[in-house]
Amino acid sequence: MDRVTSMAVFVRSVEDGSLAAAARHFGLSHAMVSKHLRGLEHSLGVRLLTLTTRKLVLTEAGENYFRRCAQILSDIEEANREAMQLQAVPRGLLRLTAPVAFGEQYLAPALADFLDRYPEIVLDVELTDRFADLAGEGFDLALRVGRLPDSSLVARRLGTSPMLTCAAPAYLARHGTPAHPSDLAAHRCLYLSSVTTPGEWWYEVDGGPVTVRVDGPLRTNSVALACQSAREGLGIVFGPAFALAQSVAAGELVPILADFASGALDIHALYLSKRHMSKKLRLLIDFLASHFARPVGTNGV
Structure with missing residues (x-):
């Protein structure tokens, strides 16, 4: 039998001074209440109470056990109440991880707005371009841009960030501006191994997808390094x-091949399970989905 239920039946019987009253409280038969009490005594190997025609009499062991059980049941009730309050009013810690450049430029203002709305939530944010182990490292949520590794994690698409092809004005002055994706074969290209197939960039040409082979002096998984090098x-x-827009706005980089669409990278939220998701985590994911509804890196997002 369930030990906690048996303890609750024992405490209620003592407090009410009657097995019949305890039976009415829990909606049990008199025989089932007696069975709970006998089960406790059998498992403990001691007699807890003596039944007389007029009242229940606790033994010395029963008195000690009653006090401890009453405290344990009170602690359980308090723990349940605190857990339900966390669902009713979102509060407490959430740990999340996100790519460095995306986090610094676009996630930071989103999280500031979220914390203004939910001031009792505390965020612990780790920015890293590696794929973190959510379960092993204790993260509630990971944000990822681009290709997702095969995993058992639940993925929710939050938004997209368009792909841009850019170069510095000085580079274009020295080497010329490509007019067609095929011209890239004659240029020095810097590519991100974390978001594209190494050595392959993709465009739409004459209404169909075209993959262009490129080569150059730098291959990196760091968006910041590729952008700075450009x-x-x-x-x-x-x-x-999201990585290039600020440099474009500042005139440090110039978009090229704008007539040839190059698709977009998906932005995903990754988490362990939909079951028993905390209210605060659900609120954060929904908030980010709304915040990143427009393509990230365009129109000042």
Whole structure:
């Protein structure tokens, strides 16, 4: 039999001074209440109470056990109440991880708005370009841009970031501006191994998809390094708008091949399970989906 239920039946019987009253409280038969009490005594190997025609009499062991059980049941009730309050009023810690450039430029203002709305939630944010182990490292949520590894994690698409092809004005002045994706074969190209197939960029040409083979002096998984290298005039970069938009707005990079669509990278929220998801985590995911509804890196997102 369930030990906690048996303890609750024992405490109620003592408090009410009657097995019949305990039976009415729990909606049990008199025989079932007696069975719970006998089960406790059998498992403990001691007599807890003596039944007389007029009242229940606790033994010395029963008195000690009653006090401890009453405290344990009170602690359980308090724990249940606290857990339900966390669902009613979102509060407490959420741990999440996100890519560095995306987190610094676009996630930070979103989280500031979220915390203004839910001031009793505390966020612990780790920015890293590696794929974190959510369960092993204790994260509630991971945000990822681009290709997702095969895993058992639940993925929810939050939004997209268009792909841009850009170069520094100085590079274009020295090497010329490509007019067609096929011209990239003659240029120094910097590519992100974390978001594209190494050495392959993709465009729509004459209404159909075309993959262009590129080569150049730099291959990296760091969006920041690729962007900085392009600003320095090292070559042409192909990357998500969230990483390049600020440099374009500042005139440090110039978009090229704008007549040839190059698709977009998906932004996903990854988490362990939909079952028993905390209210605060659900609120955060819904908030981010709304915040990133527009393509990220365009129109000042």
